[in-house]
Amino acid sequence: MPSRSDDPVARALSEAVSRIxxxxxxxxxxxxxxxxDGRSGAGKSTLARLLAEHWPLRTDPQLIALDSIYPGWDGMDAGAERAYEQILRPHGRDLVGTWQRYxxxxGEYAESYAVDPSRGVILEGCGALTPRAARIADVRVWVESPEPSRKRRALDRDGELFRPHWERWAKQEVVHIRRDDPIGFATLVVSIP
Structure with a gap:
């Protein structure tokens, strides 16, 4: 995967995709x-998209973002639970899963999407890596990034829409990290500057 050697973020993402x-x-x-998994703005979505583009297997993976499932700004836990019940658990049992986009x-759930158990899944988002999800997942990634970089990227991406919710969301991330120990369950920890 090509990367610009003068761009430390691109280089880190390229190396992470290769490792994954x-x-x-x-x-x-x-x-x-x-x-x-990782905190907001860490680079999870970009990493997951690049991994899907450079998927090392013959059949393309199903890329699912928890941002499409969370039921609003206070919904990290609810979104992660829905993903477990509707995507990961059926997939782990070789059954078709169905999830709804929020x-x-x-302010409500909309259309549904099927998850094919014969294809790989990349599930990305804050709260994805919990003890229950870890038992089902084959590769578990935690993305580290310094807070100033994370905040800049998140606000550049989502602008003024996210700014008033930054602290509110960060509190949910802290609860998830303390309760679920996603770093401890990770098979790979990657750092994005």
Whole structure:
């Protein structure tokens, strides 16, 4: 995967994708589950998208963002629970899962999407890596990044929409980290500057 050697973020993402792809190959399954967790703005979505683009297996993975499932700004735990029940648990049992996209503007769940158990899954988002989810996942990634970088990236990405919710969301992240120990369950920890 090409990266610009003068861009430390691009270089770190490229190296992380390579490490995760190696871990996916090592699983020796056609339908591995990869969880990508980390705090807001750490680079999870970009990393997951790049991994999907450079997926090392023949059949493309299903990329699912928890941002599409959280039921609003106070919904980290509820979104992670829905993902476990509707995506990870059925996939782990070789059953078709179905999840609903949350419409942030309407404040309600909208259309549904099927999850094919014969294909791999990349589930990314804050709260993805819990003790229960870790038991189902094949590759578990925690993305580290310094707070100033995270905040800048998150606000650049979501602008004024996210600014009033930064602290509110950060409190949920802290609860998740203390309660669920996602770093302790990670098979790979990657750092993005």
């Amino acid at each position: 792809a190696d871990a996916v190959r090592a699983v020796q399954a056609s339908n591995p589950v990869v969880l990508v 419409d942030w503007d309407a």
